[in-house]
Amino acid sequence: MMEEALVQEPPTVTLELEQRFHLFVASHRARALRLAWRLVGGDDAAAEDVIQEAFIKAYRALGQFREEASLATWFYQIVVRQAHNYCRWRTVRETWRALWPGGLPHAAAQASGDPLLRRRIAKALAQLSGSQKEAFVLVHMEGFSVREASALMEKPEGTVKSHLHRALQALRSELADLAEDTGGNAP
Amino acid sequence: MTQPRDEWPQLDHAEEQFVRRLTAHYAPKPLTPARRVALDEALWARLHRQPRQPRLTPAFATVAVALLITCLSWSGLFIPPAHDGGPRISISAMSSTEPWEYELLYARELTDTAERDERAILPDDYLGIARVFLDK
DSSP states (O other), X not given: OHHHHHHHHHHHHHHHHHHHHHHHHHXXXXXXXXXXXXXXXXXXXXXXXXXXXXXXXXXXXXXXXXXXHHHXXXXXXXXXXXXXXXXXXXXXXXXXXXXXXXXXXXXXXXXXXXXXXXXXXXXXXXXXXXXXXXXXXXXXXXXXXXXXXXXXXXXXXXXXXXXXXXXXHHHHHHTHHHHHOOSOOOO | OOOTTOXXXXXXXXXHXXXXXXXXXXXXXXXXXXXXXXXXXXXXXXXXXXXXOOOOHHHHHHHHHHHHHHHHHHXXXXXXXXXXXXXXXXXXXXXXXXXXXXXXXXXXXXXXXOGGXXXXXXXXXXXXXXXXXXXX
């Protein structure tokens, strides 16, 4: 009887973990994908790659986190870090592409809204520093609080606030027409 | 994740409108059921393709260093440092030495003692011979 219980235990634990992981993926997939998409500059394939990598890490660490909230914080921290690393590598790839005509193809984005305006916003965001972009996307676009963004970016709250202020000023200056437009033509 | 004490930055009306417009225009298409299934399948495929491996980097590093030293030793490029604990026999000191003087020199090098201490380590007959032949 005892032996049977011991034999039965690992699959039960694995099943429980897998069920928990399924629930975790279902509840965070959409937000994580949107966050990654905005951080990597509107590239669908890159955003999917970033969140897959983050989910794989979350799956492996699932047993270490008893609370869903701490796992979620940790998971979004990985998403932000993975996106950051992706952007750094993209800079290298783009430099290479400039040296090697006809090299890597540009990723096609599947997004809503005006494609031209979307490209302008992506370009304006890309001109910000990495931390400014992360702070702006996390707080203003994704609705994380300053405290949460501070935890995800692993930076003090004061620094995050400063990044937010500078990012907003820079974007309003770069996209002045959008700032003045009060027509509200959002899709 | 959100706690009651958390805060959001205060924006004026124009800033708020700007951020709202930006957010609306800069968003991916919502996930369709088909794309969601494809995403999940890709995730599970990756999860099962990458089984958790023990970290073997330190072991690989040790083996690599051992192989490198072995290869260098075989090729003669790497000579391990000589053992420094034992006495050294100076070859240059022996170059002009007659064979019969070897015993005295060897004894001195071995014990690293001064000439005046030879009396303490050599038998009397040796000292007698040394006195005759080496003018000591």
